[in-house]
Amino acid sequence: MYVKRSTRRMADGRTVGYLQLAHNEWDPVAKVSRTKVLYSFGREDQLDVAGIRRLVAALCRLLEPGETLTATTPADLRFIDSRALGGAYTLDGLWRALGIDAAMRRLLADTRMEPRVERILFALVANRALAPSSKLAATRWIEHDVVIDGLDLPVVDESCYRAMDWLINAEPALGRIVFDNTADLLNLEVDLLFFDTTSTYFETADADVPVARDERGVRVGDGDPAVKETGFRTWGRSKDSRGDLPQIVVGMAVTGDGIPVRCWAWPGSTADSALIRQVRDDMRDWSLSRIVWVADRGFTSEQNRRYLQKAGGHYILGEKLRGGTPEADAALSRQGRYRHVADNLQVKEVRLSGDLTDDRFVICFNPEAAGRDAAIRARMVAILEEMIDGSDKLGRDKRAELRGVISTKPGLKRYLRTTPGGLLRIDKKAVEAEANLDGKFLLRCSDPKLSAEDIALGYKQLLEVERGWRDMKSIIDLRPVYHRAEDRIRAHVLLCWLALLLIRVTETRTGQTWPAVRDELQRLHLGTFTGPAGSFRQRTELTTSQRKILTALGLPEPRRVFEATPATS
Incomplete structure (x- = not known):
């Protein structure tokens, strides 16, 4: 197929050209190739150029x-x-709009590091957002597959590692600047901060050698009385159901709009209970307005609650419904009507006696979740009934063996009861107690000004942190981590945080998901x-x-x- 040009002499002697879209067809009878015109564009001097551009674009x-x-x-x-070009160009525009480039250059000016470090770090962040890979693969991606403005090539992996080492030391000052600029750019009203943790494991059978650390998991010198010996990649309570592999714990603070304002990394054996106190200390000097901290039930200890109230702060914390705590038992025993808040959320505030607590408690009920909980429980009870059916005929040792098997299954063992004679039965009281909790969760709040509805909806926004963890693990590929040195692992987490920050800003301002935006821009x-x-x-x-x-x-x-x-x- 081609554009054919023909000419014609006009009456005034001018020669005018005509353009046609044509192709050659074989005439099997005449055994010659003949020209067939598919479309005529008309006179060459009257050509619809705009129309041709639209056709070419289509x-x-x-x-x-x-x-x-x-x-x-x-x-x-x-x-x-x-x-x-598109993805890196857009991320670079946001990187500059947030002032990250200028902040890094100012911090680099006080060191012997070259200004090129800022461009290398941006390239690594863009790699996490667009084509996550190992640092070695990232250098090939930077050199051959993407356009990074202002970055002279080549970029070797040693340059990436040096830049990451500098990022670790610069993060406290850089994090503050990034937060302030993000708040200004998006006009954020930061009155709720959400905090949660996750874990990420390493494909290795060996944990790190223990070193002296303070209560925050930071390495310290020998002789400090407040230290304990632990490695960084070590065993702990895995949130990925991989307790067989060493891990680290990662924490993130997120605004109600889903903007991640800061990220932390701790040794894998660190318990959640004390972490939020460090987070509050690290952000104490930031230019924040009155803050209400929102966190899950893993952070609801009395020590944490009192710590978060220092300097006028407040909290919304999930409270454990199971376990027989006095607060939960008292709150659930109170009568009252639920008020409708959203399509799938109802709330009821309960008042407890002053000698028990001065906090406010809000019971939240989700009818859809209640239906799912009931269906799951019915399935678990049915499985348990099938497992213990006929067990009365077994000997004592065999029943004990069966009971041991069931005890390893948390979803089943809560409904199992053993009679004084050693027989296995369904615990009907446990089933009824669980039914009373279907679709419910309990919140504890110290702020006297928030309404019950605001408390419930504020806590529900904690899902933004969970969405951040999902995106970190599936889109940005927090795991697998190819580094072994602690500082490099911490730097890797920071790169993932910066990538998630740029992604969330993009989603907030475009109203589209990052995968959709990324796919369009990468064209x-x-x-x-x-x-x-x-x-x-x-x-x-x-x-x-x-x-x-x-x-x-x-x-x-x-x-x-x-x-x-x-x-x-």
Whole structure:
């Protein structure tokens, strides 16, 4: 298929050209090739150029970006390569809008590190968001697959490691600057801060050698009386159900809008209970307004509650319903009506006697969750009944063996009762007690001004942290971690946090999910061409969707031609 040009002499002697879209067809009868016109564009001097551009753009959407550049390259030019431009360009625009580049350069000015470190760290963050890989693979990605503005090549893995080592020391000051700039950019009202932890494991059978650490898991010198010996990658309570592998604990503070403001890493054996006190201390000097801390039931100890109330702070904490705590038992025994808050949420505030607690308690009820809880319990009871059916005929040792098997299954053992004679039965009282908890969760709050509805909805936003953990593990690929040194592991976590920050800012301002935005932006490529006059780099045409994303983020369109180098004689 080709464009055919024909001419015609007009009455006034002028020669006018006509353009047609044609292709050659074989005539099997005449045994010759004949030209067949598919479409006539009309006179050459009256050509609808805009219409042709629209046609070319529509056809180019059927091709990959690199193929588009090849197809539209003039015959005297050679197409050299094509690299993804859109994703890194957009992330870099947000990186600069948040002032991360300027902050890093200021902090680097006081060291012997080269300014190039800032560009290397941005490239590593962009790699986590766009094509997560090991640092060695990231250097190849930076050199061959992506356009990082202002980064001279090549980038070797040693340069990446040096930059990461510097990031560890700069993080306290950098984190404060990033938070302030993010709050200004997004006009954040930071009155609720959500905190939660997760764990990530390592594919190794060996834990790290124990070293002296303080109560926060930070390495200290020998002789300090407040130290304990523990490694960084070590065994602990795995939230990934991989207790057979060494792990670390990662914590994150998130605003109600889902913006991660800071991230921490601790040894894998660190218990959740004391961590929120360190988090509060680390953020004590930040320019925050009156803060209400929101955390799950793993942080609800009395020591934590009193600590969070220092300097006028408050908290919303999940309270354990199971375990027979006086607060939970008293709250659940109170009568009262639920008030509807949202489509699937009802709340009821209960008042406890002053000698028990001065905190406020709010019982939340989700009818949909109650139905799911009842269905799961019915299935568990049915499985348990099947397992103990006929066990009365077994000998005492065999029944004890069966009871031991059931005790390893938390979902079943809570419904098992053993009679004085050693027989196995369904514990009907336990079933009834669990039914009373279907779809319910209990909240404890110290703020006297928040309504019960605000307490419940505030706690429900804790799901934003859980969504952050999911994205860190599935989109940014927090795991697998290829590093072994503690500082490199901590730096890796910080890179993942910065990538998640840029992702959340993008989602907040565009109203789209990051995978959708990323896939659209990565179709914008930069091609390199060379010819008799020299070489130049030119991007593909922006699509309507790409323009909308850049507009929503307040970023200008990338220039059409990035660089041009004339040929040397």
